[in-house]
Amino acid sequence: MRPELLAPAGDWECVRAAVENGADAIYFGLDRFNARMRAKNFTEADLPSLMEFLHRRGVRGYVTFNTLVFANELAEAEDYVRTIIAAGVDAAIVQDVGICRLIRRFSPDFPIHCSTQMTITSAAGVDFARELGAQLVVLARENSLADIAKIRAVDAASARGPMPLEVFVHGALCVAYSGQCLTSESLGGRSANRGECAQACRLPYDLIADGQQVPLGDRRYLLSPQDLAGIEVLPELVRAGVASLKIEGRLKSAEYVASITRVYRAALDRIFSAAAAPSGASSNSAAVDPSARYELEMTFSRGLQTGWFRGTNNQELVHARFGTKRGVYLGEVARVAHESVAVQLTAPLKPGDGVVFDAGQPDQREEGGRVYQVEAEPHSRLTTLRFGRGDIDWRRVAPGQRVWKTNDPALDRELRATYAGDKIRHQRPITMEVHGHAGSPLTIVARDGEGHVVQLASALPLAAAATQPLTRERLHEQLARLGGTPFKLGELQSHLEGNVILPVSELNRLRRELVTALEHLRAQPKRWTWSAAATAEPRSSVSAISAQVATEPPAGAAELIAVIRLPEQLEPAWSAGARTIYAEFENPKHYRDAVARFRTLQLENPQSKIENSSIWVAAPRIFKPGEEWILAQVRSCNADGYLIRNYDHLAFFAADRKRGDFSLNVANPLSAEYFLHRYGLERVTASYDLNFTQLEALLLRAPPAWFDLTIHQHMPMFHMEHCVFCAFLSDGKDYRDCGRPCDRHRVTLRDRVGAELPLKADAGCRNTVFNNRAQTGAEYVARLLELGARQFRVEFVNESPDEVARTVDRYARLLRGEISGADLWRELKLLNQLGVTRGQMESAAPTLRRKT
Known part of the structure; x- marks a missing residue:
């Protein structure tokens, strides 16, 4: 299977750079709900013309809808969904579970691609996406080739067939x-x-x-981390059956898009050309061309490495010497003299190129500039580099400093020439069939490989040819003249009967009209199926879904949940009044002892009804193939229930009591309802991305009993x-x-x-x-209680037993109404030696006080 090459596009110039350099598809954001809000992005009004341009060129276009959507934004998100589907977009790349549900409510067949923001790392995650109605999954960047093979093997057994997988193949990690x-x-x-x-x-x-x-x-x-460059493992990704290869970079320049796209296009084409070569033909398709490596480093590089594809190598992933673009390594300064440096060059350099001197302190201003003269020293391997007068502070340049080439103007000009203007440079193959016999019209059928077919017949009949009949070669010569069009002639089949002839002018007319008709067909927007809900009054679908939610019974007394991360925090949390404990230990072997100690505390305190106290434990937030032993070890402690943190937990703990942790990213009622009713979770933890205004909107649109709310924590x-x-x-x-x-x-x-x-x-x-400063929502608790919230999490990291006991006691008093949120805020400021902040609850809420 030939994988799709998917390129980023932050603006029109990047779109052209991707298309003209061979991208099969592009992904782009609109002005809201996308994970690159600093990109220029497109607007909803741009969609029709953008999709027409892409489809004329045989390129697919995917909209990034890959952020969480808050409860008070669902109506606007519904408008976005309608617009995207109507514009004939080829797919939406989605993070939010609720938005996946909204799309499926409107259309049974509009493609959903589950974003890497959904943190899918296993076959269970792929199956979760399938249940949501997705057509493709973008795996986490941390999945290795071995992981991908295991996921593919398990998923292939699905009754509905394997799910197409997409991976990031190049760019920032x-x-x-x-x-x-x-x-x-x-x-x-x-x-x-x-x-x-x-x-x-x-x-x-x-x-x-x-x-x-x-x-x-x-x-x-x-x-x-160094930047990802998967070009070395392209043959392995192809063999693994990966459906789409994604280039990162919606914040990057058009030159970057052009460069990376053309390098990977050439590499992929070389792989498939080698596969199609006669048996025994020699090909080194896995080798990276040195000029390609140079171009990848020159275009943008913090250092290039294969990321996690070949497994974890912590010594290579992060070299830790700089966090910004460097480019191509030129060597070390051997000598500084007379406003010049001598370097033993390890890569080509020419006048006009830009360089920087790396003194090992990239957080400070670095010396650098454009090279004016490059002069090889006689009888030496050194090269003297000279710069413009005053360009370099030579007091800050010393022998031993690394020299990097950061800019190549000639390469930039070459890249811009690949996409500048309206000239069509990249053409996609079409096939043609020719039919006819003497006395009948010549009929041509053209196909573009995307399902578009055009058939035209000549206005003149074919005549018997005494000389120069329409051989396949002569037909190819005329029909292949497709310059200036998005097409090039691929396979040509001639089914002409006998020796026949047709005027060249008529053959040329047919070719031109075929191209025009084919372009017209391709430019038509995709027609996705609309469901009955989509024809309802605009913005009514969200309320319709909300109306399906069963009314929950009124909430009772407030429940304080202590989240502990050290075994020694258990007893002080209990002694201060916490009767619900969530434990997240680094080593799950300690869970058995913690559960046993909790049972003892229950028996020692008969006044605390056992049914009103419980201990819940958490497996690691991420699951990857081969880590089933960790889940088995967690369950062996026989806790009262388990915190669900990923898709494998949903499956593994399906028969157990379970509650959703913050890592499920529940930010709206549609997501919450799905986890509770589809997977049987008792509650879910509201997303840590919610400020107070957004949290209030969530509690007004969904039963508060659905949610655990975190009111004290060191943010992970x-x-x-x-x-x-x-x-x-x-x-x-x-x-x-x-x-x-x-x-x-x-x-x-x-x-x-x-x-x-x-x-x-x-x-x-x-x-x-973790953040060193504790953040508190104490001042918002009174309003949260008014809204019906009753389950409140108080989290710890490295706090001592005394700190745990004191903090739990104060929050228990707050929930009982014995102290106010303002009182607790002032006390925390005095007692917390690391400082305290109101945290994300007040961010973006203009009526609330500034963070302190």
């Missing part, structure tokens, strides 16, 4: 799992789940282990496959050879303002970075 990064939300109210990532992973951090800074030299960008920021413990406290590549430093050291990451962010590792060796 997020260090955190897409859909599970709350860093921007935690630090500034700019949610990555809302397209507003602030890229905190590209900033420098210090590593603090057991209270001491770990000396790492110039390695400070501890969370900044980065959740990542990248293991900081392994990468910087060992020489190992992964858990098999790292020596488990996570078991021996308490580690934090210190950011640029001195905050030390706690770091935890789970049983799958995935790391979570």
Whole structure:
């Protein structure tokens, strides 16, 4: 199967760059509900002309609808869905479960592609997408080739056939799992789940282990992965049956789109040309052409690596020396003299190219500029580079500094020439059949491979030919003249009977009219099926779905839920009044002891009715193929119930009591209702992306009894496959050879303002970075109680037993009405030595006070 090459497009120039360089499809965002809100993006009014342009060129167009949608936005989202379907878009790339349901309510066949923001890492995730009615799944970037093979093997057994899979093949790598990064939300109210990532992973951090800074030299960008370049593993991805290869980059330039698209187009074509070659023909289709490697590095590169495709290698994934674009490595400065440097060049360099001198401190201003002269030194391997007078502060350039080529104007001009203007450069093959005999018209049938067929007959009959009959070669010569059109002639079949002839002018007319008719057919918008709900009064579908929700009984007394992450936090939480415990331990082996101790506490306190107390445990947030043993270990503790954090948990704990954790990203009633009624969850935790206004809207549109609300926590920021413990406290590549430093050291990451962010590792060796400052929603609790909310989570990370007891006690008093939220806020500010913030609840709420 030939996979689709999918390119990004942030604007019209990028669209043309992708199309003219061989993209099979593009993906683009509209001005709302997409994960790249900083891109230029298109508007709903652009859709008809954009889709017509793409379809004329044989290219598919996918709209990114890949953010969470809040309850008070569903009516607007419904309008978006209607517009997208009506415009003949080829698919929507969706994150939100509720939006998937909304699309299916309107159309049974409009394609849904489940975004990588849905954090699908396993066959159970693929099956979840299938249940939602999806036609394609974009896997998490963290899936290896081995993972993909296992997912494909399990999914192939589905009665409904295997689900097409898409993977990112090139571009910037997020260090955190897409859909599970709350860093921007935690630090500034700019949610990555809302397209507003602030890229905190590209900033420098210090590593603090057991209270001491770990000396790492110039390695400070501890969370900044090298860029993904899957070109080396393209043959393996093709053999794995991947349906779509996705290039990252809707914030990148048109030159970037042109470059990466054409490099991967050429590589894919080479693979399939080699496969079609006669048996025994030699081909090195897996090798990366040096000029292609140069172009990939030059266009945009923080260093290129195969990401997780070949498994986890924590020593290679993050080199930690810089977090910004570098380009092509030229060598080290050997000598500085007379406003010039001498370098032993490892890559080509010419006058006009831009370079930067890397002093190992990329967070400071770096010296660099355009090279004016490149002069090879006689009898030496060194080359002297000279620059414009005053361009470089030579006091800041020293021998040993690395030199990078950051810009190649000649390459930029070459790339722009591939898409500038209206000239058609990339043509797609069409097939033609020719029929006829003397005395009858010549009939031509043309097919574009996309289901469009045109048949035309000549106005003049064919005549018997005494000389120069219409051989296949002569037909090909005339019909292949398709310059200036989106087409090139592929296969030509001639079924002419006898030696016949037709005037060349008539043959040319037929060719022109065939092309015009074929273009007209392709330009028509896709006609998707509309359901009865779609013909209802606009904006009525959301209320119709809400009307189907059963009325819940009135809520009772408030329930305080203590979320603990250390075994020693259990007893102080209980002693302070918490009767519901959620446990998330790094090592699930400790769950059995925790459950046993909880049972003892229940028996020691007969005044606390056992039926009103319970302990719930959480398996790791991510599941990947082969980790079933972790789930079995978690269940073996015989807790009262389990926190559902991903799609495998839905299946594995199907027969158990279960509640949904925040990682399910429930932000609207349609998502909540689906998890509760389709999968039997008792409750779900409201998304941490919700500020108070949005949380209020959710509780007004769905039964409050459906939700756990988190009112105190250290926000879990980065959740990542990248293991900081392994990468910087060992020489190992992964858990098999790292020596488990996570078991021996308490580690934090210190950011640029001195905050030390706690770091935890789970049983799958995935790391979570937590905000060091506790955030509280104490001042909003009174209103939440008025709205009917009754289940409130108070979360801990590394707090001591005394801190846990004091905090639980204060929140228990708040929920009983003994103290006010303002009182608790003031007390927390005094007692919390790491500081406290109101957090995301007040962000984007203009009537509330500024964060402190």
